Amino acid sequence: EVQLQESGPGLVKPSQSLSLTCSVTGYSITSNYWGWIRKFPGNKMEWMGYISYSGSTSYNPSLKSRISITRDTSKNQFFLQLNSVTTEDTATYYCARMDFTIAAIWFAYWGQGTLVTVSS
Amino acid sequence: DTVLTQSPALAVSPGERVTISCRASESVSTLMHWYQQKPGQQPTLLIYLASNLESGVPARFSGSGSGTDFTLTIDPVEADDTATYYCQQSWNDPFTFGSGTKLEIK
Numbered sequence: 001e002v003q004l005q006e007s008g009p010g011l012v013k014p015s016q017s018l019s020l021t022c023s024v025t026g027y028s029i030t031s032n033y034w035g036w037i038r039k040f041p042g043n044k045m046e047w048m049g050y051i052s053y054s055g056s057t058s059y060n061p062s063l064k065s066r067i068s069i070t071r072d073t074s075k076n077q078f079f080l081q082l083n084s085v086t087t088e089d090t091a092t093y094y095c096a097r098m099d100f101t102i103a104a105i106w107f108a109y110w111g112q113g114t115l116v117t118v119s120s
Numbered sequence: 121d122t123v124l125t126q127s128p129a130l131a132v133s134p135g136e137r138v139t140i141s142c143r144a145s146e147s148v149s150t151l152m153h154w155y156q157q158k159p160g161q162q163p164t165l166l167i168y169l170a171s172n173l174e175s176g177v178p179a180r181f182s183g184s185g186s187g188t189d190f191t192l193t194i195d196p197v198e199a200d201d202t203a204t205y206y207c208q209q210s211w212n213d214p215f216t217f218g219s220g221t222k223l224e225i226k
Contacts, residue, residue: 044217045206045208045220047208058213062214104168104210106210110162110163111162112161112162
């Protein structure tokens with residue numbers, strides 16, 4: 001059974017970078033797509049981006065200048081880096097396995113989520 | 121971006137039928153998916169591609185719709201269905217989520 005677990009600092013200072021790791025067990029990240037989603041206080045959810053089985057990436061245009069998603073296939077992990085954070089980046093961050101057909105993609109399995117607070 | 125509009129909250133009694141709606145600001149074909157999030161837990165996939173039941177999800181859940189109007193139906197509702205339900209589209213870039221419908225079981 002696939003399991004995903006987010007990890008990283010729970011507190012980040014404004015203007016710094018937010019870095020999170022998603023550790024995957026039970027499934028290889030060289031298959032499927034792997035995404036990051038965040039949920040803000042007040043429940044709004046935002047898709048941030050994904051990395052594919054081949055290592056290609058796609059990002060939400062609203063974040064394109066600040067976001068990077070990378071991976072380490074030897075450790076079966078993928079990573080989120082978000083630069084120049086502000087208090088508006090305070091959210092619960094989820095990683096997810098994305099299932100797909102030839103023309104569609106969706107979030108099939110989610111990690112437990114990790115709360116990141118941006119504050120000085 | 122494609123805006124997905126959901127009613128904020130619903131309250132129903134166990135055994136009843138409930139429909140949760142999601143309206144898109146532009147067509148998303150049938151690329152609409154539904155998630156359930158219980159308090160303190162991560163979201164789980166219920167329905168993908170508008171009407172396909174995810175493996176392991178009770179048959180009490182069903183989805184329908186295409187274009188701009190979509191519905192998630194729970195029939196009959198059980199007490200354990202207390203949760204927030206989100207729709208999400210993957211037809212238009214970027215992928216977007218609805219604001220969620222909080223379901224209360226009376």
